[in-house]
Amino acid sequence: MTAMSKTPLYIPYAGPALLEMPLLNKGCAFSKEERQTFNLTGLLPPRYETIEEQVQRAYLQYSSFRNAINKHIYLRSIQDNNETLFYRLLQDHLPEMLPIIYTPTVGDACEQFSDIYRSSRGLFISYVDRQQIDDILRNTTKRNVKIIVVTDGERVLGLGDQGIGGMGISIGKLSLYTACGGISPAYTLPVVLDVGTNNEKLLQDPMYMGERHRRIPQAEYDAFIDFFLQAVKRRWPDVIVQFEDFAQPNAMPILQRYRDQLCCFNDDIQGTAAVTVGTLLAACRVKNRKLSEQRVVFVGAGSAGCGIAEQVIAQMRTEGLSDREARHRVYMVDRFGLLTESMTGLRDFQQKLVQVSNRLEDWSIESDYPSLLEVIQYAKPTVLIGVSGQHGIFTETVIRTMTQGCDWPIIFPLSNPPRQVEATPEQIIEWTEGRVLLAAGSPFPPVEYGGKRYDVTQCNNSYIFPGIGLGVIAVQARRISDEMLIAASETLAAASPLANTGQGELLPPLTELPELSKRIAFAVGKVALKQNLALEISDEQLLKSIEENFWQPVYRHYKRVCF
Ligand SMILES: O=C([O-])CC(=O)C(=O)O
Numbered sequence: 001m002t003a004m005s006k007t008p009l010y011i012p013y014a015g016p017a018l019l020e021m022p023l024l025n026k027g028c029a030f031s032k033e034e035r036q037t038f039n040l041t042g043l044l045p046p047r048y049e050t051i052e053e054q055v056q057r058a059y060l061q062y063s064s065f066r067n068a069i070n071k072h073i074y075l076r077s078i079q080d081n082n083e084t085l086f087y088r089l090l091q092d093h094l095p096e097m098l099p100i101i102y103t104p105t106v107g108d109a110c111e112q113f114s115d116i117y118r119s120s121r122g123l124f125i126s127y128v129d130r131q132q133i134d135d136i137l138r139n140t141t142k143r144n145v146k147i148i149v150v151t152d153g154e155r156v157l158g159l160g161d162q163g164i165g166g167m168g169i170s171i172g173k174l175s176l177y178t179a180c181g182g183i184s185p186a187y188t189l190p191v192v193l194d195v196g197t198n199n200e201k202l203l204q205d206p207m208y209m210g211e212r213h214r215r216i217p218q219a220e221y222d223a224f225i226d227f228f229l230q231a232v233k234r235r236w237p238d239v240i241v242q243f244e245d246f247a248q249p250n251a252m253p254i255l256q257r258y259r260d261q262l263c264c265f266n267d268d269i270q271g272t273a274a275v276t277v278g279t280l281l282a283a284c285r286v287k288n289r290k291l292s293e294q295r296v297v298f299v300g301a302g303s304a305g306c307g308i309a310e311q312v313i314a315q316m317r318t319e320g321l322s323d324r325e326a327r328h329r330v331y332m333v334d335r336f337g338l339l340t341e342s343m344t345g346l347r348d349f350q351q352k353l354v355q356v357s358n359r360l361e362d363w364s365i366e367s368d369y370p371s372l373l374e375v376i377q378y379a380k381p382t383v384l385i386g387v388s389g390q391h392g393i394f395t396e397t398v399i400r401t402m403t404q405g406c407d408w409p410i411i412f413p414l415s416n417p418p419r420q421v422e423a424t425p426e427q428i429i430e431w432t433e434g435r436v437l438l439a440a441g442s443p444f445p446p447v448e449y450g451g452k453r454y455d456v457t458q459c460n461n462s463y464i465f466p467g468i469g470l471g472v473i474a475v476q477a478r479r480i481s482d483e484m485l486i487a488a489s490e491t492l493a494a495a496s497p498l499a500n501t502g503q504g505e506l507l508p509p510l511t512e513l514p515e516l517s518k519r520i521a522f523a524v525g526k527v528a529l530k531q532n533l534a535l536e537i538s539d540e541q542l543l544k545s546i547e548e549n550f551w552q553p554v555y556r557h558y559k560r561v562c563f
């Protein structure tokens, strides 16, 4: 794409200030005429460059950094200097750069946020500033925000409480909304709510840039979340709010409280569920079996695990099982073992997923609750999903025992980043002797085993959320329903190269993410229309709206206007 996009942009900015606006800056791609018009002559090296030439230089510099975090810092500095160039660079090198701006390197960027901080991006909303919330939302230069990713930094990936370091994940997710979902960066806003941190290391760290106090009490916290969301609604009534990396005790209650009040969703609960069910459906298609025939064990019964489990159950019901039958097929294992009806202290959403005791009567178990290994021995699962954040919890014995009980097990170690993974793809391939349908939550390099190369499918939310955002914007949906998420999963499963052709991976390559996001957007938009949650438009108009909303990293021609 070398052509400039057609319509000119009328802007009142000029001189050095224009070069400091990342949404408008073009660096040496400002033409001679533009340099005259906007008082830029002499402020830039004299050569006029194309974006391709700029990408070439940036890529050379990028490649000169050896380690991932330095590459991340470099890319983020381009993003803060010239967003069009940043996204064009990403577009040209998507599979290489996705792990740098997103999982896994974004985890390091969150942990080291204050150490590597360079320039401002997004909004830092502190509890102490809450009375100024309306002013804060007016302080951003972005007037027409369509997607906010907000975190309170309490459970960043599998890395726990990172305080304001959570800003890194809000920025990373929104970069994917643009790179893969075509949402213009002018419409996105990363937010971190600073409600303190319980991370002692951060509280003691002289570099830490957040408020230095422990997390505020629950009642104040709940009121603050409400205060924030009401202010957001006043400022941008139609915005999509994506909740990201909230800790378990808050994630589900916030979603339940607000999902009928504004257009919001929780990526860790619903995005993870949608991508996992989509990948499971693809794996079942490869095996020529239904999801409702599988027995599924989850390791990790937090909001992510329980969210996926509910979505699996919903899918089994659509395949003809009763709710009871479906729930019998799903086993949740947490720190203390299998969730059973005799277990106390469970949260509401866990309570619905317990196994009834009389189904376990034949099991001979060693302590109060069956261990993971005992669940594998007695329940004989065909699917094993890890969302525990516990590295090494899928031991060799666990995997070998599972393999004895079923042909072609489906095993998804989903915890992020890679050092938290339940077992590495290499270990799982070795212990199953290559007879496994595998997907991991983070990117992993291909595995050589028995003279064969196994590419590792990445089952990550990034296959889902950019398409949902695009679909919601294209039809101006008012809410995000479960049915819209199911449509996203089904669209993903239908795109599985392995299921469709017997070749390739379970999910399409990352290079296809933009095209896949458009297909997901179409499916999501159609469901929103059917449910009367959106504008009344035809299929052709929907397709057109998706294309029109899909922003491309191409410089526009500028004309000068006065304030
Ligand atoms: O960011 C990712 O890669 C997936 C995700 O939401 C999480 O692990 O919290």
Ligand SMILES: [Mg+2]
Binding pocket: 157, 244, 245, 267, 268
């Ligand atoms: Mg997350």
